[in-house]
Amino acid sequence: MSQKKILIVEDDIQTQRVYHNKLTSEGYAVVLAATGKEGVFTAKKIRPDLVILDIMLPGTGMNGFDVLENMKKDQELKNIPVLVLTNLDTEERVAKEIGANEYLVKANVSIDEVAERVNKRLQK
Amino acid sequence: MVRLRHSKSPKGSFEADADVKKYVAQRLDPLVDVLSFASIGDFTKNVHISKKEDEFTPVNVGVQVLLDVIRDKIRELEEEKGRIEADKKQLGTLLDSLPVGVYIAEVPSGKPILVNKKATELVGRSFDPEAGVDDYTKTYDLLTEEGKKYPTKGHPLYITIKKGIEAKKSDLVVRRPNKSLITLKVQSVPVHDKVGNLSSAIAVFDDITKEREVENLKSQFVSLVSHQLRTPLSNMRWNIEMLLKGDYGILPEEIAGVLKDVYESDKKLIILVNDILNVSHIEEGKELEYAVGVSPKKIIHKVLTDMKPLAREKMVKLHFKTQHNIPRVFIDPKHLFQIVQNLVSNAINYNVAKGKVTVHLRKGTNKILILVEDTGIGIPEKDRERIFDKFFRTENAIKSQIQGSGLGLYIVKTYVKKWGGNIIFTSKEGKGSTFFVELPIKNHIDKKTKT
Numbered sequence: 001m002s003q004k005k006i007l008i009v010e011d012d013i014q015t016q017r018v019y020h021n022k023l024t025s026e027g028y029a030v031v032l033a034a035t036g037k038e039g040v041f042t043a044k045k046i047r048p049d050l051v052i053l054d055i056m057l058p059g060t061g062m063n064g065f066d067v068l069e070n071m072k073k074d075q076e077l078k079n080i081p082v083l084v085l086t087n088l089d090t091e092e093r094v095a096k097e098i099g100a101n102e103y104l105v106k107a108n109v110s111i112d113e114v115a116e117r118v119n120k121r122l123q124k
Numbered sequence: 125m126v127r128l129r130h131s132k133s134p135k136g137s138f139e140a141d142a143d144v145k146k147y148v149a150q151r152l153d154p155l156v157d158v159l160s161f162a163s164i165g166d167f168t169k170n171v172h173i174s175k176k177e178d179e180f181t182p183v184n185v186g187v188q189v190l191l192d193v194i195r196d197k198i199r200e201l202e203e204e205k206g207r208i209e210a211d212k213k214q215l216g217t218l219l220d221s222l223p224v225g226v227y228i229a230e231v232p233s234g235k236p237i238l239v240n241k242k243a244t245e246l247v248g249r250s251f252d253p254e255a256g257v258d259d260y261t262k263t264y265d266l267l268t269e270e271g272k273k274y275p276t277k278g279h280p281l282y283i284t285i286k287k288g289i290e291a292k293k294s295d296l297v298v299r300r301p302n303k304s305l306i307t308l309k310v311q312s313v314p315v316h317d318k319v320g321n322l323s324s325a326i327a328v329f330d331d332i333t334k335e336r337e338v339e340n341l342k343s344q345f346v347s348l349v350s351h352q353l354r355t356p357l358s359n360m361r362w363n364i365e366m367l368l369k370g371d372y373g374i375l376p377e378e379i380a381g382v383l384k385d386v387y388e389s390d391k392k393l394i395i396l397v398n399d400i401l402n403v404s405h406i407e408e409g410k411e412l413e414y415a416v417g418v419s420p421k422k423i424i425h426k427v428l429t430d431m432k433p434l435a436r437e438k439m440v441k442l443h444f445k446t447q448h449n450i451p452r453v454f455i456d457p458k459h460l461f462q463i464v465q466n467l468v469s470n471a472i473n474y475n476v477a478k479g480k481v482t483v484h485l486r487k488g489t490n491k492i493l494i495l496v497e498d499t500g501i502g503i504p505e506k507d508r509e510r511i512f513d514k515f516f517r518t519e520n521a522i523k524s525q526i527q528g529s530g531l532g533l534y535i536v537k538t539y540v541k542k543w544g545g546n547i548i549f550t551s552k553e554g555k556g557s558t559f560f561v562e563l564p565i566k567n568h569i570d571k572k573t574k575t
Contacts, residue, residue, distance in 0.1 A: 012355055012359070014356075014359045014363075015355065015358070015359055015362075018359060018362045018363055018366070021366065021371070022362070022366060022371070025371060056351075087351050087354035087355055087358060088351060089401065089405075089458070090405065092414045093414055096414075105354075106354065106355070106358035106362075107354040107357050107358040107361065107394045107397070107398070108394070108398070110361070110362070110365050111361075111362035111365050111366060112365065112369070114362075
């Protein structure tokens with residue numbers, strides 16, 4: 001079975017690195033995107049098996065919600081599971097309404113929990 | 125006595141009658157004068173009472189006495205009126221000198237009986253004597269904070285007039301004729317007459333536009349700072365977790381020990397930031413709940429697992445006693461987690477070495493009961509009333525140098541109330557405390573409701 005691809009859309013470099021280290025050690029291929037635009041572009045290009053999405057993404061005027069909406073409009077991307085991982089705790093309803101599969105507050109989950117959710121979604 | 129000539133008149137009886145009539149008329153005329161003045165409200169004329177008594181004297185005296193009494197009454201009434209007017213003027217001056225708007229409303233119409241200067245100033249227009257409680261929104265251009273028409277039924281005076289109870293709102297926005305917007309805090313109270321019937325309603329209102337702006341800025345700041353704080357905190361958490369798990373190789377025991385301390389400090393900081401954020405959300409009224417069927421058992425297990433290191437550090441033993449078949453509760457899992465986490469962490473933090481914390485989970489009629497029992501320092505009698513207040517900390521907690529923000533129980537109570545539950549406690553200083561949380565199994569709050 002080929003290696004599953006995870007796209008991480010996250011602007012904070014240290015956070016990117018933790019995701020990368022944890023998920024590669026779990027056996028996934030990890031691709032990083034630091035802005036919303038880059039996220040959508042990369043998603044279209046690599047068609048990941050799962051996306052980890054932050055909400056506050058400065059720079060390109062595209063936040064996590066925009067990325068999510070873009071993905072849901074795209075026939076080829078709309079069924080990819082999306083885990084929203086953010087430190088905002090008031091956006092759960094909106095995120096789920098747009099189609100996020102999970103909403104986790106980073107500070108309130110362990111990195112193992114993150115990996116578990118990913119594994120569960122990808123049925124590893 | 126005057127003898128009527130009639131009796132001994134040599135003339136005929138007709139002439140005698142005429143004489144009598146003339147005499148009577150003569151004697152009555154002055155009286156009639158006085159009475160006709162009286163009939164048009166002039167009681168100033170006096171009856172002439174001749175020194176010589178005759179048949180008319182008692183009538184004259186009687187009328188004069190009556191006049192005197194009436195004059196006294198009138199004077200009394202006028203004095204009273206003067207006093208009332210002076211009182212009214214005083215009240216008017218007093219009301220006008222108040223720094224808050226006052227509107228006294230007629231019941232049940234809600235039309236104004238009395239309005240002070242400040243009220244007119246705040247609303248930016250004079251009050252319409254014909255505008256009743258159903259017209260306030262239209263007449264005074266009242267809006268909600270979102271800029272929609274203010275619902276008539278939400279107006280404090282409406283509530284007071286219809287239900288006879290006190291009402292308070294701090295979200296009433298007035299669009300003045302010059303289009304400027306001000307936010308008012310309005311409090312209205314019922315006034316009852318001697319027999320307890322609602323006789324009027326008084327609304328007192330104040331401009332809180334500035335306070336609102338400051339509050340908003342403050343909470344925006346708090347939430348910004350808290351979110352920015354969380355990013356490095358969650359990074360630290362995840363990195364230490366991976367280090368401790370050996371993802372980067374096995375660590376020497378000593379280093380692992382130090383890292384565990386760093387980890388616990390980081391988690392404490394996360395909890396504090398969470399508390400500050402939660403309070404800020406509560407105050408913004410922006411708490412967005414996401415309710416689902418939640419297993420209280422699972423949540424309690426998770427909290428107790430999370431709390432193990434803290435309990436170990438404080439040398440406190442954790443116990444969990446649950447009944448079977450505990451039903452799911454319809455609640456936001458984050459909130460239930462917060463409720464249990466705050467109660468358990470208090471029970472550990474305010475405990476004594478070798479103390480014990482027992483969480484009981486029980487089923488009641490249409491509700492569940494969570495008891496958190498500790499063997500800690502207890503809550504002093506005098507502090508009990510304020511224990512759920514924001515930032516409040518008991519004297520013995522401060523003396524014992526136990527760290528805490530004073531936010532935990534405030535959050536717990538807010539959440540428990542929000543989901544239609546109840547919280548009470550018993551405590552004995554030096555022996556321990558037990559908190560009882562009751563939560564309804566089915567909740568009336570619609571899960572789609574955004575508040």
